[in-house]
Amino acid sequence: MLNFSLYFNLRLSLILVISTALIKTGNWYFLAIYLILAFGWTFLLKTPIFTLIKLLGLELIFLGLMSLPLGVEKASFLILRSLLCLLIMNSFLLTIPKYHLAIALKGLPLPVKMQEIVILTAQYLEILLLEIKQMHTAAKLRGLKGNSQWLRYISASLIGSLYLRSLDRSERVYNAMLIKGYNGNFPVVIKISKMEHFILIITAIIGIILTINSYNSLI
């Protein structure tokens, strides 16, 4: 099985998504090429297909409805193109190892400062989501019934309390990091190999050529 690094997967997905999203509206021929590429990528990453299908969002349907007045052909092109992008991105998402969301983001081409904030946020986020789950469990054990009641308790004050709790929690996480010598640079050991670099560059070039061509070609 192919074993790419997390960063490589992220970057390749980004390249594919961007070039798919930008092909000319109505150019079905190029869309077909990307369809094949997207499915290839999904296959290579061994993405769980059913989870993938479930993830297609409400927002897409909503926008689909609104683009329908532009004509069935145009609307279906828009939707299909969008679906392909989702397919590629989700293939990456669903194959991130558990708990590595934050680490995966280290592969983003962002300025260092922004990257640090993004990584820390993702890291806190996982902890926060766990806290919410724990709060919910604790509440259930003391007589909270079902999800609808939980919604009632997710009143503003509970969100406020969540904020204080997260403030406290993140301060502790930050302290824990400081104690282990954190100095503003998240140490992570994943590296992109030369081979992977090469593939990335090639794909990017192909992507650019295809996308530009989609505007010139007469097909």
Place this chain on the structure above:
Amino acid sequence: MIKINHQEQPIIIVNNLVFGYEKKLILQGISFSLNRGERVALLGKTGAGKSTLLDNLIGLKLPQQGEIMIEDLKVENSNLNQIRKKIGFAFQNPEHQLFMPTILEDVMFGLLNYQISPQKAKEKARFLLAEFDLIEYENRSAHELSGGQKRLAALAGILALDPSILILDEPTNGLDPAWRKKLAQILLNLSVEVILIASHDLHWIRKITARGLILDQGKIQVDQPLSELFKQEKTLEKYRLFLDW
């Protein structure tokens, strides 16, 4: 099924319980029953599966095989609300238990859920906080308490509901000796039907409970009166329960 007679009225029956996390089977066929009036210790080394077993009892995790009965109710999704109403359950980490903005609200939360009037609930909550020496902190958020105080606040929130079954996961963790003593007194004076306590604090637990279950290798390996068990150093050492540590 186990027959019920008047001397031994089982409140909790666990029958061939099997539970595992994704990667690994933890509980591999657990069976025991706890009768009305019993105070029972759940012992076992770090990672033995004590907390996992307790979670199963209250339906936070559902078994892959076997069944659990709490007072004639099977632990399954449709019964959980009813079952949880009977049980007071303390998590191993008290921070997981405290979720309301202030500890007063936290203790009141359960009471309000069970249709007690706000005024009565507040009265009762304040009574319990006073019992646990926390009344001066009633308007504090839980994370502004010390480790031991968090434990006490969590216990107050549970006892406020007058549960008929009490399940505690390492309740003395983080408490000072004086509080361990006071907690023992409180627990011994409670009128509940069954108490089940997981603990590594052997000297404390032997003062509270009369029967001991040792969990090891996914099974209940020992089920004995504690007074006997504590005489058998060999057995204890076999399960890494050293009395002098």
Place this chain on the structure above:
Amino acid sequence: MIKINHQEQPIIIVNNLVFGYEKKLILQGISFSLNRGERVALLGKTGAGKSTLLDNLIGLKLPQQGEIMIEDLKVENSNLNQIRKKIGFAFQNPEHQLFMPTILEDVMFGLLNYQISPQKAKEKARFLLAEFDLIEYENRSAHELSGGQKRLAALAGILALDPSILILDEPTNGLDPAWRKKLAQILLNLSVEVILIASHDLHWIRKITARGLILDQGKIQVDQPLSELFKQEKTLEKYRLFLDW
């Protein structure tokens, strides 16, 4: 200031430390010093301020008055990085200490920060995890561990950095007797300059440390060799440290 001589070389000096949270003064003038080679217990009842004091030592909280010196460095913002490099610090709640996706990465985190090569860091981290019986869980997230295992993982992450000063906040909380024993051995065999441990586990701490500080009412009320202290039941009871609980 305290003079330095060769027998008694102070590593930590706390001088008239005052610290309070918004609402309340907790530490009201704490002074003591710890010399090279000492193993010291910090005792005191729930909510006495032990954790608060330890946080001050490492600059997680900064005092309102007084000063703290760690090996000739004053604890203040400009020195914190240097100071923290020397100190291994274990939180009271191990969950607060573990923040990386897996416990292997968590133990490696500190090593990588101190410019150790990824390969060496990994080797060392795995060695420590093996020592704490966690090697089979190296790729697990911290919340998939049992309470005791979390404690062990947190300790592994600290010991990996070979600190010269060790400050532990209730390290035996949640550990089974066998692990309490093993941890004692590990700590006794470490070559560190100073160990300061806050604990309620009197029988354990007396096996590890030789000197005891009792914190009460915001002051260090007692500073004695533990062997003497444990003979004075009156003193112990005055500070609610009951030996048989």
Place this chain on the structure above:
Amino acid sequence: MHIPDGFISPSVALATTLTSASFLTVSLSRTGKQIGLKQAPIMALTTAFIFAAQMINFPVAGGTSGHLLGATLAVLILGNPWAATVAISTVLIIQSLLFADGGITALGANILNMGIVGVWVSWMLTKTLQRLLGGSKKRLPLVAGISAFFSTVIASIFCSLELIISGTVSPHLILPTMTGIHILIGVGEGLITGGVLTYLITIRPDLLPGDEPKLQRWLIPIISTLLIAGILSLFASSFPDGLEKVAENLGFIHLAENVRIALNTPFSDYQISGMNEQVGTSLSGLFGTSICFGLSFLISKFIIPKSA
């Protein structure tokens, strides 16, 4: 309001990406100066919190649900629009990358709508309203609620404009639908934001910005007018005709009914006869919103917070 991939044209994508990127760069350096050394963790925390709060959905109408966008919340908690821009942008980056919510190529547009427009509208509105209402910190929840509402709606208008310029949607449909839905979402946003702040003010007032100096009396009418004319007319003019029809088409009957009751009475069909169609529409819209705004202002004048 998260635009997915493939719904905006390359030129719009490019333009919005460039705008957002340069704005974000400025925001980052401003944030660095104003928040200082520990900025990353504090920023990350607030951001993570907003993110977590967003996970909580509230039902809107017709089976859809909205969730907090958090622009106003971020502005008030961080006390600084630059930092809030960074925070909301971070949320959007993570959402698009880790939750496939919002497209990669649309990231620039999404940041522009929510992280820049949403944040700055919130900032300006809270600042001005706060001063208009006398500057007391106790008013913050109310001010925040109102700002949250408008910032949500205005951000959604920007979103619609981008889709229209991209030629992806039909303008007749998108503006009323988007705005309509976001009026409902905005109400939820306003309620939650206000509620959270009420809570924070009672428990941890130190975390929030302090009192503002009250405005000079004579400034009040001028600023109010500017506010209405400037920002709110944008919102008003986005109601072209045919809201009813759209609602029917898309099945948002409830929505249509709600809006009709609220806004439709004085000028039926949003037309003032004899005037140029567009001007008429926006004028009537302007009139309607002025009334709304005046009303909310009056209400807020008279609702005195319990603790005041």
